[in-house]
Structure formats: C-alpha cells, structure tokens
Amino acid sequence: MLFESPRAFLRALPRFAQDAQDIEILPSTTQFRTHLLEQISGAKQRIYIAALYLQNDEGGAEVLAALYAAKARQPKLEIAILVDWHRAQRGLIGAAAQSGNAGWYQAQAQSQLLEVPIYGVPVQTRELLGVLHLKGFVIDDTVIYSGASLNNVYLHVGERYRADRYHLIRNQPLADSMVHFIQEALLSQTAVHRLDRPNIPSTKDIRGTIRHFRQQLKSSRYAVPVSSKNVSGLAITPLVGVGQRNPLNRLIVKLIAAAERKIVICTPYFNLPRSVTKVIKQQLKKGVQIDIIIGDKTANDFFIPASEPFKTIGALPYLYEMNLRRFAKAQQAAIHAGRLNLLLWNDVGHSYHLKGIWIDDDYQLLTGNNLNPRAFNLDLENALLIHDPQQELAASAQVEQSQIRQYTQRIKHFDELETLGDYPEKVKKLLRRLSRIRADRLLSRFL
Structure with a gap:
C-alpha cells in the first residue's frame, strides 16, 4: 500500500518462529572465538561461513585448522567458506605488496588430503564499488550471527580485540533458508570461483560474468514461507540486499520510523545515508529518544597512532568525526533536551565494530550493515530482524546494551569534538586538500 504505516509494514513481513531459549548472546570476543571453534568441532552435517575475509594470521589459521579437523572427523560434512573475491587476493591496506589470502588458502589445500x-x-568488478558483506555462520542448525570477520583482532588472539555483537540462534528453518540462499544465489553462479585451487581467473577475464551476477543478486531473497506471516510470537525475518533502494535499506528506514518511544543505533563509522538521517530527524521532532553509539576516532579500525x-x-x-560534529551541532537542542544521546565508545587500545538497531522493546x-552510503548502495548486505512482541528478550537485550555502554561517554555539546585545526598536521593538510576539490563528499559515498 502506498501509505502503509511503518508498523503495518513490519507486521506484514514473513518470519520464522523462534524459541527465546534458543537465542544466546555472547558477551565478548573471546567467547565468540571459543563458541565458534566448539561449534565447528561438533558439526555433524554442515558448515557454511560467510565473512568479508578469512585472514592468514594466527586467528584465521586456528579457524581453518578447525575446519580441516572437522572434515577429517566427519568426511561427509558439507563445508563452504565464502569470502570477498577482491579482498582475498590483495594484502592489507597500506601494507607491502602481497599475494593475499588466496595464496595461503591454496598452500593449505595442497598440504591436506581433504577439501x-x-x-x-x-x-x-572492483572492490571500491562493492564487496561481499554478507554475515552469518551456519553450523548444523545453529546460526552464529556477527559482523566480525576472521582474524586476530576479531577473534581476540593477542592483546587487541575489535568489539562486535555475537548471537547464537538455534533455528533449523532459519538455518536452512540461509544455506539455501548461499547455495542458489551464490555458489551456483559462474562468477563465483574456488580460491583454494590454483589457476584462479583474473577479474578482467570474468568482468561480464560479474556484472550479470550482480544483476541476479538484486532480485535474490531469503526463502521464507508466505504462511509464516501468521506467526504471532517471537520471530526472525532474514533480509538481504545490494544496490540502491534494496529491501534491506527500505526495512532499516521503516524500522527507525516505526519507533514510538526509543531508538538505539550502533554504527562504527558515522556517515549516515540521507534517508536514515532524514528519518532520525523526523523521530527527534516527534519526541522519540534516540541513542547513537559510535566508535571514538581512536577506536576506529582505520585509526593510526601518531607513533x-x-x-x-x-x-x-x-x-x-567531522561528520559527527556537524550532526551534533545541528541537533544541539535535542542533545541538550536529552532526546538525542551521542555516545562515544572507547576501550583504550581496542577498536569498535558494532552494528545494530533496537526499536522500543519489541x-x-x-x-x-554499517548504515553508511556504501552499505546502502554498493555492498551485498544482510540482516536478521527480531520481532519480540511479548518482550521475551528484553532482559538479555538490556544486558547486551549495558555491556556496550560501559565503555561510552556521552557528548553533551558538539564543541567537545575536535575540529580540523586540532588534528595532526598531515591529517589536516590532506583533509583541507580534499575539501577544496570536494573530494571528501565523493569519498563519503564509497567509505
């Protein structure tokens, strides 16, 4: 319907019934690593992992070794690891030229008797224009959902960690739907190739196939029975989207618009799409309380210490931070009135990668999804929408938010945030040059 209310839109979504006792929230990066390895070790039927990358470091090696060990114990075990094509074939940003993780995958495969x-x-066709940002590990009938990739910092191997959210959801129909999507929308496509085998085709050679694949992805959806709309209690709707005006983008905007009392948003990079900024401003005018938890610039995974x-x-x-300061300045009245709480997360020495939205208590x-123009226009993203009409998860959601907030500090006035003049000289020089040619606005669409 043209004038369908946000709440009516949400109620009409198909969904899978969910038992509250079959959702577990893991409180730390270390527990995420422990549970992931335990689940892999105990797998009996299938392991499907989707992540931006599986890194050639101690953390990534521990996961890959666990996967080979699981296959050795259960030779009939279905295993499929999906990573971004481009990210796997280059080194780390700013590092010296490397063969990337793909070379490591092949070396490991050659040393094993199992696949x-x-x-x-x-x-x-280019990493700048879109990557695999799909999340979710399906192990038998359990979905482990997190924004984390697989390397040292996401798995807290070593001194540093990158904080994320970690949910274990036991739900066979949901797990089946997510696996079916991977099989049909991704693995069956000719643009998708094994990276653990030699003779990987070049991106240039499959450019036309990639373009066709992206068009196919735009119409791909998770399979949820139409009859599931009648589910009345706790339920989960899986969503996926790529490109402009996709179903996930629409859901995010509708979800924020559906709030009647309170909204909590986590995002690591403050670079909101216009549609999200617009609906946030509308909700503030209605008197809805909005808390936005953002990583301090020193907790950003791209931050480089002066040393x-x-x-x-x-x-x-x-x-x-400049984006955040402009937003805070424009909304200073709402901050002063307590309707808007901008909370900076900073656990010194560690980084922040949390994403998610809580609406009222249901x-x-x-x-x-990073809630930025890149996520809304370029990357392949997914999400799980939990509807909790009886507020069965309210207590666990409160615990999770409290754990996140323990490292936050509220911005009372926009002047608390630094300005360009406060930044290191090299940063200042670069940002001034970008601003003069308006390249900063262009960059905001891609980063």
Missing part, C-alpha cells in the same frame, strides 16, 4: 572449499564472491607512519587511509576516522536488528 575445505573456499569461494571468492565478486559482488562488483606510527601516516597513511592516507588514516584520515578516515577524522572524516567520520524489535531489534542484527546486521553487518
């Missing part, structure tokens, strides 16, 4: 297939998914050599990518956290969104 653990690792697939590269090319969402676009290390500066690289261009290190300017990003400062760009995000909806929450688990997602890897």
